[in-house]
Amino acid sequence: MEIYEIEGGHKLEGEINVTGAKNAVLGIIPATLLCSDVFTIENVPNINDVVKYKKILKKLGVTFERDGDVLTINSKGLCDYDCSPYEDEISEMRASYYLIGALLGRYKKAIVPLPGGCSIGDRPIDLHLKGFRALGAKIENVHGAISVEAEKLKGARIYLDFVSVGATINIMLAAVLAEGETVIENAAKEPHVVDIANFLNHMGANIKGAGTDTIKIRGVKKLHGCDYNVIPDQIATGTYMIAAALTDVDVLIKNAIPKHMEALTSKLREMGVEVINEGFGIRVRGKRPFKSADVKTLPYPGFPTDLQQPIAILMMLADGVSIIEESIFENRFKYIEELRRMGADATVKDRTCVIQGTDQLSGTQVRATDLRAGAAMVLAGLVADGFTRVSNIHYIDRGYEDFDKNLRSLGAVIERKEV
Numbered sequence: 287m288e289i290y291e292i293e294g295g296h297k298l299e300g301e302i303n304v305t306g307a308k309n310a311v312l313g314i315i316p317a318t319l320l321c322s323d324v325f326t327i328e329n330v331p332n333i334n335d336v337v338k339y340k341k342i343l344k345k346l347g348v349t350f351e352r353d354g355d356v357l358t359i360n361s362k363g364l365c366d367y368d369c370s371p372y373e374d375e376i377s378e379m380r381a382s383y384y385l386i387g388a389l390l391g392r393y394k395k396a397i398v399p400l401p402g403g404c405s406i407g408d409r410p411i412d413l414h415l416k417g418f419r420a421l422g423a424k425i426e427n428v429h430g431a432i433s434v435e436a437e438k439l440k441g442a443r444i445y446l447d448f449v450s451v452g453a454t455i456n457i458m459l460a461a462v463l464a465e466g467e468t469v470i471e472n473a474a475k476e477p478h479v480v481d482i483a484n485f486l487n488h489m490g491a492n493i494k495g496a497g498t499d500t501i502k503i504r505g506v507k508k509l510h511g512c513d514y515n516v517i518p519d520q521i522a523t524g525t526y527m528i529a530a531a532l533t534d535v536d537v538l539i540k541n542a543i544p545k546h547m548e549a550l551t552s553k554l555r556e557m558g559v560e561v562i563n564e565g566f567g568i569r570v571r572g573k574r575p576f577k578s579a580d581v582k583t584l585p586y587p588g589f590p591t592d593l594q595q596p597i598a599i600l601m602m603l604a605d606g607v608s609i610i611e612e613s614i615f616e617n618r619f620k621y622i623e624e625l626r627r628m629g630a631d632a633t634v635k636d637r638t639c640v641i642q643g644t645d646q647l648s649g650t651q652v653r654a655t656d657l658r659a660g661a662a663m664v665l666a667g668l669v670a671d672g673f674t675r676v677s678n679i680h681y682i683d684r685g686y687e688d689f690d691k692n693l694r695s696l697g698a699v700i701e702r703k704e705v
């Protein structure tokens with residue numbers, strides 16, 4: 287098993303580049319199944335979820351070549367809408383549910399094993415299925431796989447009861463080749479939702495309003511291949527901003543998009559951290575003591591739920607009491623248990639976490655309970671006294687390219703070790 291071993295107390299200084307957005311790429315890759323053509327996609331992060339998609343698409347007859355951060359996908363060989371033989375690969379990755387929307391859009395039929403839940407909540411896909419039904423699909427659960435089929439896909443008006451990123455993206459994928467106009471109301475507005483809509487428009491789709499509450503998709507007859515450059519990862523950017531804030535010196539996160547980071551930037555400033563937007567880059571200067579602050583996670587442009595765990599570390603070292611309210615997922619505080627082992631003073635009740643700032647965390651063994659919790663454990667290790675050993679780091683590999691290498695380039699003492 288591999289772990290990260292971090293020696294706390296080293297200041298971070300310097301600059302790093304942020305890679306392309308994981309949650310954009312995980313929607314763009316299945317979108318290439320909507321037609322038979324060739325795609326060149328740049329700024330694709332080298333993360334495990336992309337490797338998992340490569341394995342699945344290869345089995346569907348789609349070739350996938352990587353050269354550095356450029357992915358060439360050739361979907362001319364796509365030969366099937368039935369993914370049920372690839373249950374193992376599919377269950378490992380939540381975003382595999384985009385295969386339903388893409389294959390339904392392409393073939394008007396799809397059979398895809400249900401994605402697993404995970405440790406941050408039950409994560410149902412009822413809103414995705416509500417959208418597919420509205421477009422004319424019949425849905426069955428066949429031995430744990432979702433089977434969707436439609437004589438014809440016809441545009442519809444779909445209201446999302448909850449602002450769901452996944453449902454917004456999956457309905458877009460299914461609707462771009464449908465007849466007539468589809469309107470998604472109460473749509474998610476995350477930067478990666480906009481990026482996927484832009485990619486689909488580069489393929490010849492007709493999507494308007496991405497980034498607002500109402501997305502209009504006018505069905506087209508045919509789509510084609512394209513070249514595309516993925517936006518920088520909002521959550522990786524935020525994670526490195528918080529790492530810089532924690533360690534008291536000056537870090538520049540290059541090629542980040544300040545506009546995407548506004549909720550975090552204003553919260554960091556509220557806590558006394560200096561954040562300077564420099565065109566396509568964000569400079570962060572932490573200086574203790576940090577002021578306590580409260581956060582409520584919300585759909586974009588509110589505070590991102592994926593940065594709830596990293597910012598909790600800053601709150602643990604702030605003066606006074608900070609409160610986090612997790613309004614998106616019902617079980618996203620499991621990591622607090624691990625941080626208590628490092629001396630954190632935090633209590634969780636339902637979807638609220640109350641954090642009493644302390645002077646110092648102390649290094650010990652901790653487990654990553656999910657992707658962003660794993661990143662938060664590493665951030666805690668950067669400032670804890672002594673050594674922190676983080677296990678289950680495969681979670682981190684799913685969403686952060688070269689996480690330890692980037693932190694080391696800024697001066698952190700972090701090693702990946704086989705134990």
Ligand code: EPZ
Nearest residue numbers: 309381409410411412413414450451452453592614615657
């Ligand atoms: C996406 O998950 C991201 N994953 C998550 O990032 C992110 O935390 C989340 O959006 C919110 O921003 C990917 O993009 C691959 P949702 P998703 O649908 O689409 C409920 C990370 O660390 N819901 O917006 O699953 C759901 O249970 C990951 O990169 C329904 O009830 O999020 C949750 O409570 C973690 N029914 C809430 O809505 C549905 O049909 C938000 O879910 C769909 C969702």
